[in-house]
Amino acid sequence: MKIDNSPARGTRDLLPAAVAVRDHVLSTITEVYGRYGYQRIETPALERIERLSGGQGGENEKMIFQVLRRGLPERIEAGTDLAELVDMGLRYDLTVPLARFYGQHRGELPTPFRSFQFGPVWRAERPQKGRYRQFYQCDIDMVGEPGTLAEAELIEATTQALNRVGLTGTTVRISDRRFLSALATEAGVPAEEQDGFFITLDKLDKIGWDGVAAELEKRGFGSDVVSAARDRIEALGEVAGDKLSATLSDVLPSLPDAVLDDLATTATCLSDIGVQNSVSWEFDPTLVRGMGYYTGHIFEVTAPDAAGSVAGGGRYDNLIGRSLGTDVPACGFSIGFERIVDLLSEPPAQERLAVLYDSEVPTPTVLASARELRAGGRSVAPVGRSGKFAAQLKRLEDAGFTAFVHLRAGDETGTLAERPLRGEN
Structure with a gap:
């Protein structure tokens, strides 16, 4: 039987240049x-299904790859509930595993705990350009810090x-889930219907106000x-940072002072950060973010050449409490690793040296030559001579090598002459 060698649908192989x-x-x-003091941790790809489907992952919970229990019979009785067959699932993000991790290891971790994670996640997406079923996320989180220092530092x-x-x-x-809740309440949306x-x-940014109005009326x-929601949102468009608190107070009188103070502090920090890192910022009253676990500030980062955000996150003070039984303040930021990689199409320049050796050269001599050339910290790889010389040099250049030495029988390591690949073929 012929085996299909293509990767699973919605996944992909990565060649050396892409990995570079x-x-x-x-x-x-x-x-x-x-x-900044963030420490790398790792969490398993598999989590218990009840944790992944606990109602906090928003639309992502509909895209969980569920894993069958071990030891199931080859045939299942008709009418068996799926819950009886599944006990694990592949993680769809890194935040839910972090909450479980912290609940399990809290006594071994400092406060606040600055966490850094990088790893693959899986979602049963409809495969299309730029959207995969397996992709990588890159997260930092600060757990145990209740103040806006966490948001500003992230x-x-x-x-x-x-x-x-x-x-x-x-x-x-930047926006805030508490602001959005107050906005919805003042517009007449019952609490149970706000999600x-x-x-x-x-x-809104995809279908405009007409599309939003039509969908809301269907709901x-x-x-x-x-109309009430739109009036309040439009009144908050392009608010200057130093006037944000006062404007929010005028538009939403029910907004608690604690929310106004948090946003004012973050606005001041963002202005300072903008000067240091050459970034701009804005308050966006339509920013929602899809995860159900956010409780305070939410934020996204956009770039000029990117369709959509390249990073995003927010505060999720209640999520870790599901593991501990008591709430722990937490805030996180996820970088859109795949999207950033797609925007950076060229690998960084790096010197790579090929030791091109003839078949008559003894293997110990080849290895000794490569070892000496590698001593300076460069990337050096022996490659046997084959085919036409110019064609092989072209293949080496295509593979990412930048220079070569040609090792012939009788050559001494100290007399090897390096030559650049560019222009040799």
């Missing part, structure tokens, strides 16, 4: 986050990391509710 870009992005981000570290990998001219968009209201409002919201 990914390694560069990851090492740069890791170095920046390390300087934004500062992440925008600096994006600058370092080559994404400049970014904009930070559906927010899901539709989140589509049973009257035109008066839509």
Whole structure:
């Protein structure tokens, strides 16, 4: 039987040049986050299904890859509930596993705990360009810090990391789930219906106000509710940072002072960060984000050449409590690793030297030559001579080598002459 060698639908193989870009992005981000004190952890790909489907993952819970229990018979009786067959699932993000991790290891961790994660996640997406069923996420989180220092530091570290990998001219968009709840309440949306209201409002940048109004009316919201929400949102467009608190207080009198104070403090920090990292920021009253676990500030970062955000996150003070039985303040930021890699199409320049050796050269001599050339910290790989010389040099250049030495029988290591590949073929 002939076996299909293509990767599973919605996944992909990565060639060395693509991996070089990914390694560069990851090492740069890791170095920046390390300087801010974030420590790398790892969590398993599999989590218990009840944790993944606990109602906090928003639309992502509909895309969980569920894993059958061990030891099931080959045939299942008709009418068996799926819940009886499944006990695990592949993680769809890194935040839910972090909450479980912290609940399990809290006594071994400092407060606040600065966490850094990088790894694959899985969602049963409809495969299309730029959207895969397996992809990588890159997260930092601060657990145990109740104040806006967490939000400000996460934004500062992440925008600096994006600058370092080559994404400049970014904009930070910020809002707050408590603000959105007050907005919906004053517009006449009952508390139990606000999740559906927010899901539709989140589509505003794609379908416009007419589309949002039509969807909300299908959900049973009257035109008066839509109009009240729109009036308040439009009154908050392009508010200057130093006037944000006063404007919010005027538009939403029911908004608690604690929310106004938090947003005012974050606005001041964002202005300072913008000067340091050359980024701009804005308050976006339509920013929702899809996860159900957010409880306070939410934020996203956009870049000039990117369709959609390149990073996003927010505060989720209640999620870890599901593991501990008591709430723990927490805030996190996720970088859109795959999207950033797609924007950076060229790997960083790196010297790679090929030791091209004839078949008559003894293997110990080949290895000794490569070892000596590698001593300076360069990447050196022996490659046997084959075919036409010019054609082989072209293949080496295509493979990412930048220079070569030609090792012939009788050559001494000290007399090897390096030659650049470019221009030799």
